[in-house]
Amino acid sequence: MAAKKTKPVVAPTPNSGVFSVMKADGSVDARRDPKLSTAAARHLYETMVRTRVLDERMTMLQRQGRIGFHIGSMGEEATIVGSAAGLDAGDFIFPCYREIGAALYRGFSLETYMHNMFGTAGDTVKGRQMPDHYSAREIGFGSVSSPVGTQIPQAVGYAWAARHKGEKSVALVYFGEGATSEGDFHVGLNFAGVMKAPVIFLCRNNHWAISVPVARQTRSENIAVKAEAYGIRGVQVDGNDALAVVAATREAAERGRHGEGATLIECLTYRVGAHSTSDDPRVYRADEEVVPWRAQDGIDRMRRYLERRGIWKPSDEETVRTKADDAVKAAIKTAEATAEPDLETIFEGVFAEQPWHLREEWDEAARARDLK
Amino acid sequence: MPTWNMIQAINDALRVEMRRDPNVVVLGEDVGKFGGVFRATEGLQKEFGDERVFDTPLSEGGIMGTAIGMAVYGLRPVPEIQFSDFIYPAFDQIVNEAAKFRYRSGGQFTVPMVIRTPCGGGIRGGHYHSQSPEAYFIHTAGLKVVMPSNPHDAKGLLLSSIRDDDPVVFFEPKRIYRAAKGEVPEGDYTVPLGKAAILREGRDATIITWGAMVHEALAAATTLEGDGVGVELIDLRTLWPVDIDSIVDSAKKTGRVVVVHEAPRTCGFGAEIVTLIQERAFLHLEAPIKRVTGYDTPFPYTLENDYLPRAPRIVDGVRGVLNY
Numbered sequence A: 001m002a003a004k005k006t007k008p009v010v011a012p013t014p015n016s017g018v019f020s021v022m023k024a025d026g027s028v029d030a031r032r033d034p035k036l037s038t039a040a041a042r043h044l045y046e047t048m049v050r051t052r053v054l055d056e057r058m059t060m061l062q063r064q065g066r067i068g069f070h071i072g073s074m075g076e077e078a079t080i081v082g083s084a085a086g087l088d089a090g091d092f093i094f095p096c097y098r099e100i101g102a103a104l105y106r107g108f109s110l111e112t113y114m115h116n117m118f119g120t121a122g123d124t125v126k127g128r129q130m131p132d133h134y135s136a137r138e139i140g141f142g143s144v145s146s147p148v149g150t151q152i153p154q155a156v157g158y159a160w161a162a163r164h165k166g167e168k169s170v171a172l173v174y175f176g177e178g179a180t181s182e183g184d185f186h187v188g189l190n191f192a193g194v195m196k197a198p199v200i201f202l203c204r205n206n207h208w209a210i211s212v213p214v215a216r217q218t219r220s221e222n223i224a225v226k227a228e229a230y231g232i233r234g235v236q237v238d239g240n241d242a243l244a245v246v247a248a249t250r251e252a253a254e255r256g257r258h259g260e261g262a263t264l265i266e267c268l269t270y271r272v273g274a275h276s277t278s279d280d281p282r283v284y285r286a287d288e289e290v291v292p293w294r295a296q297d298g299i300d301r302m303r304r305y306l307e308r309r310g311i312w313k314p315s316d317e318e319t320v321r322t323k324a325d326d327a328v329k330a331a332i333k334t335a336e337a338t339a340e341p342d343l344e345t346i347f348e349g350v351f352a353e354q355p356w357h358l359r360e361e362w363d364e365a366a367r368a369r370d371l372k
Numbered sequence B: 001m002p003t004w005n006m007i008q009a010i011n012d013a014l015r016v017e018m019r020r021d022p023n024v025v026v027l028g029e030d031v032g033k034f035g036g037v038f039r040a041t042e043g044l045q046k047e048f049g050d051e052r053v054f055d056t057p058l059s060e061g062g063i064m065g066t067a068i069g070m071a072v073y074g075l076r077p078v079p080e081i082q083f084s085d086f087i088y089p090a091f092d093q094i095v096n097e098a099a100k101f102r103y104r105s106g107g108q109f110t111v112p113m114v115i116r117t118p119c120g121g122g123i124r125g126g127h128y129h130s131q132s133p134e135a136y137f138i139h140t141a142g143l144k145v146v147m148p149s150n151p152h153d154a155k156g157l158l159l160s161s162i163r164d165d166d167p168v169v170f171f172e173p174k175r176i177y178r179a180a181k182g183e184v185p186e187g188d189y190t191v192p193l194g195k196a197a198i199l200r201e202g203r204d205a206t207i208i209t210w211g212a213m214v215h216e217a218l219a220a221a222t223t224l225e226g227d228g229v230g231v232e233l234i235d236l237r238t239l240w241p242v243d244i245d246s247i248v249d250s251a252k253k254t255g256r257v258v259v260v261h262e263a264p265r266t267c268g269f270g271a272e273i274v275t276l277i278q279e280r281a282f283l284h285l286e287a288p289i290k291r292v293t294g295y296d297t298p299f300p301y302t303l304e305n306d307y308l309p310r311a312p313r314i315v316d317g318v319r320g321v322l323n324y
Ligand SMILES: Cc1ncc(C[n+]2csc(CCOP(=O)(O)OP(=O)(O)O)c2C)c(N)n1
Pocket: A098, A146, A147, A148, A149, A175, A176, A177, A178, A179, A180, A204, A206, A208, A209, A210, A271, A275, B029, B058, B060, B082, B086, B089
């Protein structure tokens, strides 16, 4: 099942096909090129590579039993990093659970991430949540939570509040195509329409929700078309074309900033890997389906673009991969050498002030440690 | 008799009942071709087809609302909620609709439906793959609530639940899905709803528990036996309507009771059991009834073993009521 490509369009426009900028060989349509600076284009590409390297390492660590879980984004890097690159630094991101690439693009520290993966005392969320469930306020990135779709209306409220306070920022919210079946998706789009909230709904249509294919989520022609019913804009983008994702996100953000309301961007991409390290897709998905998507890999395409532009040489590739690998290994080493969180981290932070009963339960848990 | 784990027993119960009753249908996320993320529905779509076993869009509210409609029509749907942590989008449908349909329609409509859902911690699942939300549902008039602790009961209780004419929330402690093994009769048999199992008899103290904690309580009882303490261990199996006689009889017999559950303490089902006992057996009690439970915090990831009421905490709780 390859992404259905209808006629390409100059700007992302509702109901007029899949917006793309780059061809598979990395050549671009000059009219649609978001014209990234050399530094921005390289940062975009390097972040995609770092995301991939990180993914591979985390999957390996889970296999070795060194971490409990990992949920990756293999094949979706262009969608995830490209959309982050289309925002301004002051815009806010409501993540789903697969967007470490967007956080890395914004400068999220690998070390902080790794402490979360190992659930250590150095984890900013204190080992309370599963791996890949971090919070990163310092980079304008929300708090990862597992329930599907809950973040969607939250982003609407956040975006509305920022506008209410006179800010020119937008909020972008990530989710998969499976989440578009949840009530929260429909509520979010409807509220955004009514409230004219400057929000970007970024749907990673990776074609699978664990074992359920997109055809079992909706009878709509596509996801983007759903925007129409709520009176907001909906566009379809080639999600393996990082530059197209940048251009579409930028355009949606500009519209939001100028009072033109919300946009639903459907990025057509593919979950090349398993849903998570707990999943085995061979049970429900034929390998042949994955092959054409591997061939359309967004990282390869972006590299060809950089090479054509003359801002990337083979030695750069080696440098970025080696650097990424070294940084990941160093972060792993630090996290693995860090102790578990203190017992008190279970009992503090439930409320701003600790009530009597949690004080008592903390004492009880401390005594229980001596029983073992 | 084959030796099966919980998953095999649950799978077999569904198969037995689907063969017997063409009105039974299974729906949920990933339950079809994949056979469920825990594989409890494996092979069912192959045997019964995709009209009777099917993947729904990703919406718990949708799963529950449509299942209720099917039940009102006269089918016996068995919707699966992939993790009980994700049951909340369906909460309105369960609490305001399924639970009240019979009462509010004067018995014109009923909702014979079994909501299967994995619960509990100990699998490194953090906040959202570990919770034990049984108390919310026990608190709701019109719902039956079941939680088996072993494969034999899982199959027999699931068969009873599907045949029951009221909505049942059937919690499956996921930590023991594969760890709990035991002999399971082939074919049809039932374990009645509303009947607890007395797993050990003893004169000194009573432990009342359910689900995965039964195994911690068994370990605790073995330790205590070594100290010469005879524990009576009650596995409630059906949480609501609870087997009041078994609880009260045992409380009268031992006079010392410990209630163990994994869910948070405050307003947990343990609080209700304590009240039921003190209302009915106050003069027989030799010590205040003790609760050994999860804490009133979200379920933690790294330190989950501190959170869970493991055997040493239960032993300590029993010693507490003995030495009162
Ligand atoms: C409310 C809720 N229901 C079910 C789940 C279990 N679950 C986790 S991810 C997932 C599939 C999500 O698919 P999609 O929204 O397409 O995102 P993807 O994982 O493909 O990125 C499911 C069913 C959940 N986390 N939350």
